[in-house]
Amino acid sequence: MRQIDLSGKTAIVTGSSQGIGLETAKTLHAAGANLVINYFDDGEGKNRALADAAVADFGDRGLACAADVRQPDQLEAMVSKAVEKFGSLDILVNNAGILRDKSFRKMSHEDWQAVIDTNLTGVFNSCKAAVESLSENGVIVNVSSLSAVTGFFGQANYATAKAGVMTFTKVLSKELARKNIRVNAVAPGVVNTEMGESIPEENRKYMMTQIPLARFAEPSEISDVILFLCSDLSSYVTGQTIHVNGGWWA
Ligand SMILES: NC(=O)c1ccc[n+]([C@@H]2O[C@H](COP(=O)([O-])OP(=O)(O)OC[C@H]3O[C@@H](n4cnc5c(N)ncnc54)[C@H](O)[C@@H]3O)[C@@H](O)[C@H]2O)c1
Incomplete structure (x- = not known):
């Protein structure tokens, strides 16, 4: 039976100090990859401490790196550090995301912009920072959401950003295919993380x-699908969004 082996590959997972990102980092690391845990420096040290703890478990195959996905220069610096430490960049998982749920009438311009900037422009920014460094046969996986197709109440900002991520995934898969870089997305339903538990x-x-x-x-259950998309077992899969939602289509 073919096994997934990511030995010698280097992955960056954005927003991976907790939740789906952290689980993805652990899963890719367990499959042999070098891991860059990207964390958002919240000024309180919480994310940094979480990232440092994860990296301590990763030994020589881990690096914690602060970068705000809204800041292109910080992402470029992170990519440089990854390549400097590990020699290549092969996998980029765009996981960082936020919620600012409110019904449309109550949603401020700031609520809209914060979510678009982080969840959509953040994906553009990190792909832009990584694209020239990504190796041939590299992989990008973007984290979208079921909300992109259902349009959940109170999520005009979030659902729109996540739908944009799905479409961006398709375009990038076509443009990067000549370098044999595959670009896919996963669209979870609700996941048991801080974000999922914040839903009323x-x-x-x-x-x-x-x-x-x-x-x-x-x-x-999300990170296992991301692992599949990062591996050669999905070598003919690109431009797709894999829905991981327990069969939920409401
Ligand atoms: N939990 C769910 O139910 C669910 C469902 C569908 C999609 N998703 C998506 O999965 C991804 C991970 O979510 P989660 O459930 O683990 O949530 P989470 O809140 O536990 O984690 C989100 C991570 O993103 C980081 N982040 C936020 N802003 C950032 C920025 N500007 N720069 C860098 N990092 C930043 C946070 O620090 C955090 O580590 C998100 O994109 C989310 O939209 C989650």
Whole structure:
């Protein structure tokens, strides 16, 4: 049976000090990759401490690196550090994201812009910073959301950004195919992370009734699909969004 082996490959996972990003970093590391844990420096040291703890477990195959995905220069510096330490860049997982849920009438321009800047422009920024350094046969995986196709109430900003990520994924897959770089996305439903748990209890109860598998996802159920997309087992898959949502299409 073919096994996934990412030995000698280097991956950057944005926003990976916690949640789906951290689980993805651990999963790719366990498959042999060198890992750059990108964290957002929140000024309180929380994300840095989480990133440092993860990297301590990764030994020589880990590097913690602060960068705000809204800041192209910080992302360029991170890519340079990754290549300097590990010699190549082969995998980019664009995972960083935020929520600022409000109904449209209550949503401020700032709520709109913050989510577009982080969840959509942030993906553009990190691809831009990485593209010239990504090796031939490199891989990009973007984290979208079920909300991109359902348009959940209160998520005009988030759903729009995540739909943009899906379309961006298709365009980039065509443009980077000549370098044999594959570009795909995963679109989770609700996942048991800080973000998933921030959804009001009443909404979570209703959502649960819509999910055929009748539960939310564990982060590892998303990171396993990302691992597949980062591996040669998906060598003919590009431009796709893989929906990981327990069968939920409401
Ligand atoms: N949890 C869910 O239910 C769910 C569902 C669908 C999609 N997603 C998506 O999955 C991804 C991960 O979400 P999660 O559930 O792990 O949430 P989370 O809130 O636990 O993690 C988000 C991470 O992004 C980081 N981040 C935020 N702004 C950043 C910035 N400007 N620069 C760098 N990093 C930044 C945070 O510090 C954090 O580490 C997000 O893109 C999210 O939209 C989550």
